[in-house]
Amino acid sequence: MPEAGIHLSLIGIGSGNPDHVTLQAIKAINRADLVLIPRKGADKADLADLRRDILVNVLTNPATRIADFDLPVRDAGNPDYRAGVDDWHDAIAEVWSGTIAAHLPAGRGRVVLLIWGDPGLYDSSLRIAARLRPAPALEVIPGITAVQALTAAHRIPVNDIGAPFVVTTGRHLRDLGWPPGVDTVVVMLDGDCAFRHIAQEGIHIWWGAYVGMAAETILSGPLFTMAPAIAEARTAARRRHGWIMDIYILRRARA
Known part of the structure; x- marks a missing residue:
């Protein structure tokens, strides 16, 4: 670790199964001075709770502190999607900086953020980290992606x-x-x-919600028959849990 400054580890923790956390991730967590846990509102309290469950199972360093922070909400009404996301990321970076400064006022130490899935696939943590000033020493530890969890749940390869x-x-x-x-x-x-907005003939779908979690739900079959059932299952699951994370694979029959 540098003599001065913040060392930030973005650690992929998979898509909900605590067993997906790697040994590399566990070692980094136990080197940390501070672990940050985002709160995304009452409806998504499960996500913060699961992060805490992971720490209960793997954190053995009594000196490591845990700090919650409230994640800013993106302005979904902004007609300029990219500008809205940029503003959101700016706000998140400001919260990260403030939370780190509050718990590491000397401006030195190892900080960990537990990233759902993998920091390199449809996750913005690296873009947010690039906004931090002064820039931290950055470490990325990969995690199991939702793509991998979905293909494992359905027992299929992702490609022909x-x-x-x-x-x-x-x-x-x-x-x-x-x-x-x-x-x-x-x-x-x-x-x-x-998937309801594309031509559905000749396409197979493999769908999953909460893949890797205890609430995992998967469905598959020809898209033209499964589309209504998946849409209904998705609505019911969101109503039941207050939030949903889902992913699917579409495969078109080769000519």
């Missing part, structure tokens, strides 16, 4: 033999349609069941 696949968002699938040049599409961050 020798074939590429695309990882995209529900927004892009809905607005731009099926990505060209591929027969397999992994869809994340879909709050609107974008």
Whole structure:
């Protein structure tokens, strides 16, 4: 660790199964002076609780402190999506800085953030960390992604033999349609069941919500028959838990 300054570790903890935390992650957690846990509101208290459960199981260093912070809410009404996200990330970086300064006032020490899934796949922690001033020494520890958890739950490979696949968002699938040049599409961050807005014949879907968690729910089958059932299951699960994280794979039959 540097003689002075903050060392920040972004640690992927997988998609909800405490057993997915790697030995590398456990070692880094136990080197930490401070572990930050985001609170995303009462509806998503499960996410903070699961992070705490992980720490109960792996944290053995009595000197490591744990601090909660309230995650700012993104302004979903901003018509400029990218500008809205940039403002949100600025606000989060400010909260990170304030929380770290409150608990490490000397400006030195190791700080850990437990990142859902992996810091490198559809997660903004690295972009937020780049906003911190002074810049911390940065360490990234990979985690199991929702893509891996989904394919494991369904016991399928993500790709056909020798074939590429695309990882995209529900927004892009809905607005731009099926990505060209591929027969397999992994869809994340879909709050609107974008699979309902594409031609459904000849497509198979593998869907999962809360993959890796105790509440894991998976469904699969031909898209034209499964789309209504998945949309209904998603609505019911969100009503039951107050929040939802889901992901799915679409595969188009080759000509």
